[in-house]
Amino acid sequence: MVEYQMVNADIWNDPILEMTAQEKYFYLYLLTNRHVNRIGIYRISRKLMACQSGYSVEDVTSLMERFMNHHKLICYNPETYELAIKNWGKHIKLKGGKRSIISELEQVKDLSLISYVSGSIHKEEIRRLYESFCN
Template sequence: MNYKIVQRDFWQDEKIMSMTTEERYLYLYLLTNPYSSNIGIYKITKEQIKEHTGYEIDKVCNMINSLISNYKVIAYNEDTKEIAIEKWGKYNLIKGGKVMEESMKKQLSLVVDKSLVTYVALNIRKKWALDLYTQYCDKELTYYDIKELQFRRSNETDSYKN
């Protein structure tokens, strides 16, 4: 049986705490649903979300828009039906290994909207994973992108810091 681990720190994240109960539930669903992947980017339709969560399609659309616009925790490509979890690496990227890296390479190569890879990559904290993601980004990460990553890492105080 497949499972996803939800870190306890998830519940103490300021953005998570400021969400409504329904938005929090939807976000947790997006992190753990059967379509979710090892890379934080995967295909899912709003109809599939509706079926799993029990929310009406209008509610699903409104909450997705809120997670994009108000909280900036996801990105969604309407054309490719791909969703990206911004800080997927913070809560899900625990350890690597050859098998994990090969799985991630395969999944990254299948992403249609490469801007979603960049979106997730900018929040990856582990060097080995960031190196992997940058091979599939839609643009080369600039000196300033890397400096921003280093700045964020230097200000991190949680257990996920490299």
């Protein structure tokens, strides 16, 4: 769990412009909830998302489907309860060393999620860390 993270102000440019107010709020929730970590892949259930965001489980399910199929910004594994945010490396500025990133990558059960997030990481050194878990 990350105690503090900064969301890049550029988030308001793209792709969030195409979102409804409900979707914008949900996206910010996904980026800033208490389960967020340094790698953009974290475990969370739909029921907990509903409880924390104030939406019903049905609304969360509908929003997640929209984020996966229309916006193509998240991937969710319902068996492992792992959620991955595609543009994680683009929108979040976190401080932390390689060891903490490696430690969190080692905890990911669905390795395809690591590959999903790695494409949006601009810092080559960090992207290579992610890719080392995809092989």
